Amino acid sequence: MIKTVRGRLTALTAALFLTAALTACGSDNPSTDSGGDTAEQLSGEVKVDGSSTVGPLSKAAADLYAEEQAKVNVTVGTSGTGGGFKKFCVGETDVSDASRPIKDSEKAECDAKGVKYAELIVANDALSVVVNKENTWAECLTVAQLKKIWEPKSKVTNWNQVDPSFPNEPMKLFGAGTDSGTFDYFTAEINGEEGASRTDYTPTEDDNVTVQGVTGSKGGLGYFGFTYYEENADKLKLVKVDGGGGCVEPSVATAQDGSYKPLSRPLFVYVSGASLAKPQVKDFIDFYIQNIDEVVKEAKYVPLTAEQKTTLAAEFAELQKS
């Protein structure tokens, strides 16, 4: 014990002084004992920005890629899908993460600046509606009920207002922050208009807040990516959603086959054509696509279906040509 304490203290002291030495080392990265493959060593920057939902995928890709190309600096910002496109369409970034397809207005902006791009579907997600473990009544909610809860100016503050058979339990709502594609997607699918939502819920870019908030309140309800549910399956209860064809629980299978309606969605990565001219960007995207299974696994998303993979491969081949 004493030995470990001393060891740690020594380590910590060393840390304080080593930090100084680190600047001298510059970008030397001890964590990557270089790929050592035959691949040529590239360098430069790859700027990724956009959706905080897709962010984990790109971060995982960047992480994995660093083991192969230590000198390429991949930065991943999480400005939100909209924010990401804003930067993307003025050429500030090379790659834009998006949890929804590009909007027409954004397309127009990209066109105006002459930014050409390719759209790649990299993973699937199922927006999951979660409630407290002690919630015994909400097994399945219809889209209409969800809309009643989430629509603008909704006055629902108690579960029994959703369905008279539900108990008298105050409702606490947690949802995605307004910057996120998740918010855009959820509001579009449930409330019928993107960005239209009641406003008196706890919005957060930090899904942990939703997990903690729903865990801490019996009447809590929230929504976020399927990943986060899986991470916290022991703390939360998943709600089935009835999109008109009966109650379906989100899962890898229902997300892949699209039966989890309307909240299953694909996740996108947009690549700028101009940026593909840079060898490191091309190489990174190349890597991203070739290792998509591992990236998705690391980020704990729903993997692509065989069909989607074929499409991706085709898209990629298209890119290679251009």
Next chain:
Amino acid sequence: MTAAAAAREAVAAPPPPLTQRRIRPGEILFRLALQLCLLIAFAFLVALVVFAVYKGWDRLDARLWQQMPTGRASRVESAGVQSAITGTLWVIALTALISLPTGIASAIYMEEYADNTRWYNRLLELNIQNLAGVPSIVFGILGLGLIARVIGLGFTVITAAIVLSLLVLPTVIIASREALRAVPQSIRQASYALGATRWQTTARQVLPAAIPGMATGAILALSRALGEAAPLILLGAVTFIRFNPDSLLSTYTTLPIQIYNLIKEPQAEFQELAAAAIVLLLGILLLMNSAAIVIRNKFQKRW
């Protein structure tokens, strides 16, 4: 005979013996309450440090500075905050390079050159006092609106350093002025009497005498910059970056921002890493603060 005395003598012709020492419960309670106030303040400090150390214990080792941050939950075990440490070093070193010369030069102007009866010099002083109280996030807005966008330096190391420099400038100026003011007038007069110019007097007599005070102020100002996160949130530091900056125009992240990012991650492993990074940050700050206090105590001259 005055009425007061009459009253006294009427009551007690031979003065009554002194009363016994009284136990005043109010006094004791008051003292205890005061001690409690101090105790609570320090208890929080202790709780904060102990909690961070306890929570980050398993991650307090070489991984912290040898490894890069990760985006993969499966790799948290082998992740660290190296890019945040190097980012912090870049930003703070630049902040020192910008803010210290500027701050000390301003202080020299205000103490040694300026005619303090002039309205513009008084305004200068008032301006600095006010600037010292401007919220740090407002400096972030300045950086976002002016330096990153209008001047176009973008979300880079140099933007962060300029913003943090402006943020701590008042602190540097105020501390340096105090240090200069503590140098007795007689030294200046002696120097002038020997035919020295104003700058010679300042550079060769006043400045050397004021250096310990200035060093203390400088360290405290930089330690403030080191822990500052609010303006950098607006300046792109939140980005996931797993490489060390290598130029003024590199993108970057810093230790406080990295902590902020880690806190937001859902997995407990990230929280542990956040706690370990907090211990590292507190350790650096403690070293800096101790150095400042030692310098102050060691060189504090009583003229």
Next chain:
Amino acid sequence: MTTPDPKDAAMTHPAPPLITTAVRLSADDGVAHEPVLTLKDISVFYGDYEAVRGVDMAMAGNQITALIGPSGCGKSTVLRSLNRMNDLIPGARVAGTISYHGQSLYAREVDPIELRRRIGMVFQKPNPFPKSIYDNIAYGPRVTGMKVTNMNDLVEQALRDAALWDEVKDKLKQSALALSGGQQQRLCIARTIAVRPEVILMDEPCSALDPIATGKIEDLMINLAADYTIVIVTHNMQQAARVSHRTAFFTAEVDEAGIRHGRLVEYEDTNKLFTNPNHKQTEDYITGRFG
């Protein structure tokens, strides 16, 4: 410790003529004066440093006792030990016995707060609280929990007793800091009187004042002596000669080890001390041949 006073310098110059004729009061007034305060072999220490050594003296009731001597001779230290103001200085300690009406001041069971109500003090520099004139006077009665039927009357009486009423009666609610130095000092005396002490200690009460203000305070002291026992420390020999009944002369002596201690040289009726001192040192001091 007292701060050096500019008057110190004056003391070393050739002596001004003694004003023995100005002594208006004498101890030989036929009244038997009970000792109020008795000092037996008093030494005062600051940490390890013995500032005053072996003082024996007694102060009689309803008299003015003056403590004189060069600066650093320990007279203020002795004065401050009389109401335990020394308690407030960390490391200060009194050896020997000081008795107040036969009761030991430094006995464990004595309440220093109660003691200071009985033995008030006026300081070298006027130190009115940054409050109104009225509140300055009312402060003492309030903190000591005196049963006061009418505070206004009490304030008025204290100000009258301190010969300040006519000057301030229209501005009782104004800040005491607006008064002149002499007025401030009389306010401090009034403030002290308001808690009805038996003894008033005065530590060079006029050293910060001009001669006119000094005159007023001296007249006041003489009047107050009818009702109060007064002990005054003064640098000004003429003042001691003018107002006091008895005078104690202190000086600083260097012991074998080369350390300075304050010592009581002579304690006599004021008339006697100034006209026919018993000790050479006293004579040298009062005639200005000191040092």
Next chain:
Amino acid sequence: MAADTSRRDVPAAGVRRGRSRPGERLIETLLIVAAVVSVATTIGIVASLFIPTVEFFGQVSIVEFFTKTMWTPLFADKHYGVLPLLVATLWVTAIAIVIAVPLGIGAAIYLSEYAHTGTRKVLKPVLEILAGIPTVVYGFFALTFLNPILIDWWPTADKPEFQNLLVAGIAMGIMIVPTVASLSEDAMSAVPRSLREGAYALASTKMQVSTRVVVPAALSGIVAAIVLGFSRALGETLIVTIAAGLKTADVPTSPIQGAATMTSYIAGAGQGDLPVNSLEYLTIFAVGATLFVFTFALNVLSIRLVRKFREVYE
């Protein structure tokens, strides 16, 4: 050293020539340029805040901004009433003040009036270190340590939310204790000894000296310390962003709700990159300008109080 210098300096050419020295002029100019940096900073802040703010008020009525009780600029149904942010800010700062003022002043009285010199010499630097702890650390502490305890011990069934104003206020209170304590202690220490002696000589107890003489005498300095603490709390960002959340829509009616303050709104909205010059983007500047005006007023007040205090005693 003086002798050394004089030997080298006396034969200096400039002295004998007795004409203007370009070197000296250059140095003075450089010093002035450095001094102007701080003025430029203020001008930069004012310009970068208020130019977009004017533009903002060209599109949103200033009356709506200050009177409407909904703040939803980032939603489809947009409302621009800043009151929710303002009220959340006031909740947090009020809680912080309620905690920091007694603790800070109590600690200051103890340090100034009761503690031995040695104790004070040790405790005051510790207090200063406490003041130097980064606010992100306080935020972490509030969310992961204080909040579970608070929720655990909460007496009623209506438990505080996962992020709430109360815990942010408590953490912020702890954060400003050192500021309040340190500056109040400075003010109390500056009260002349003679006042304390005068009070003791009037049979005051230590408590009476402290509360009736020292504290009133140092009051403007103490109030300045509180005002400065208040201003710091108002402008603090990380604690509220982490511990109080980003809910902006409605005026928070209870401190156990989560809500965004002015600063956390700016941080939250500015973090996700809003389209430049859109109305949403301008809200950052409008809220920033509001915050700036508030803290500026408090700072001016604090500076005035300190000056008043100095006039009396220094």
